[in-house]
Amino acid sequence: MNIATRSAAPDTTGLDLEAFSRGLFIGGHWREGQGSRIAVVDPSTEAVIAHIANASVADAAAAVEAAAQAAAGWRATPPRKRSEILRRCFELMTERAAMLAKLISLENGKALRDARGEVAYAAEFFRWNAEEAVRISGEFGLAPAGANHIIVDYEPIGICVLITPWNFPAAMATRKIAPALAAGCTVVLKPATETPLTAFALAAIYQEAGVPDGVVNVVTTSTPGPVSSAMMADPRVRKLSFTGSTGVGRTLLAEASKSVLSCSMELGGNAPLVVFDDADLDTAIEGAMVAKMRNAGEACTAANRLYVQAGIYEKFVAALTKRMQGLAVGPGTDPATECGPMITAKAADKIDRLVADAVSRGAKVLCGGKKPSGTGFFYPPTVLTDVPSDAEMAHEEIFGPVAPLTRFETEDEVVRQANDTEYGLAAYIFTRDIGRGLRVSRRIEAGMIALNRGLVSDPAAPFGGVKQSGLGREGGSHGVLEFTEPKYVAVTL
DSSP: OEEOOOOSSOOOTTOOGGGGOSOEEETTEEEOOSEEEEEEEOTTTOOEEEEEEEOOHHHHHHHHHHHHHHHHHHHHSOHHHHHHHHHHHHHHHHHTHHHHHHHHHHHHOOOHHHHHHHHHHHHHHHHHHHHHTTOOOOEEEEOTTSSSEEEEEEEEOOEEEEEOOSSSTTHHHHHHHHHHHHHTOOEEEEOOTTSOHHHHHHHHHHHHHTOOTTTEEEOOOSOHHHHHHHHHHSTTEEEEEEESOHHHHHHHHHHHHTTTOEEEEEOOOOEEEEEOTTSOHHHHHHHHHHHHHGGGGOSTTSEEEEEEEHHHHHHHHHHHHHHHHTOEEOOTTSTTOSBOOOSSHHHHHHHHHHHHHHHHTTOEEEEOOSOOOSSSOOOOOEEEESOOTTSGGGTSOOOSSEEEEEEEOOHHHHHHHHHOSSEESEEEEEOSOHHHHHHHHHHSOOSEEEESOSOOOOTTSOBOOEETTEESOBSHHHHHHTTEEEEEEEEOO
């Protein structure tokens, strides 16, 4: 492991952090929350870099009211006009990419190269949905009985509450906001308090791009339960879109049931990565590094269980260990960093616990495996072999830079192991046999499969999972329809 020199103070060069912490963004204006301010910490240095407004239930009600006041006007805005505004959001995000990437690295800790990738990905949701805004078409046909015609129109679902996590503070927001706005909905975004500055920076960009006041509102709070419940209880709110843990998702679904809210849920994952004997070793290693180490493993799509067939196992283990040992660990804002810190001390402690549990059950540590002392919430890139199926990390998201490897013999065996989880978000398969790749893709219970590649996400494709990994899809043409309601009209001509 190559540990870069850690900064004694956060690198804020070129960033006006006060501009991103002016208050809650409600109705196109910045306003102070009614609670005490919330500290934002740089995970690389543990230094407080900003204090943000803390929304109360009354502030949340004001945000919903602002969204309601703007709803009729935005709904009536012609699709072409909405499209042009979304396209301008994409252009401004692209122009400000360097600033946004540095801001993400600072508050999230992710390596600058990963932050740049996130900004490009996040901006692309605006470009894609700018095109979708003018292509939300209806249906027209004759009823089978011939008595009437069937007309189906897709209307904006209404005010949407969007709740996003800390691990992709730009992309998780735009993946929801862009399709909601394309459909003609107004929104209230509640980003994670660990990484709120990016959401506020983006709110200013939306306003500059021409998004009308009240169409996008952003609130941060230290009491997410009461604030979220208050917004969902408002009868004018008709949609909840949440990305986060399965446990919190279940709680929100129960709360949403009281108002019969439409819900989209992108929840936890436990992604298997399967390497067959006939896989190209270099392709498999490159894919595994992306699938495991993008954002230092803090991703719901991260490869959580690596299954390698016996014939290629030793070569794969040696090559992966060499790559993991060579990664530069350091502050996210350092351009040399390849693996930044975890988001909090608690997150690093959880990873340490999972590794210790696996080792106690017989797993072997080939590199890393122990949380370092010193400043920052760091955990080293770690490779474990012979991880047993009863290890906690085989059933729980690691959410960190740990690659647990297990040897397998047959296709049927690995399919059983891959499906032995309550989750079903993503899976990765490496083989030169395209027939086998497609056959195993059908057999593995996951909403997304990456075949001979380590990256599955694309703004033009439906993102989402099965089983306990969620409900609905984001991205592609499916994503915008999540923010619409089909209306059927029976008419005799």
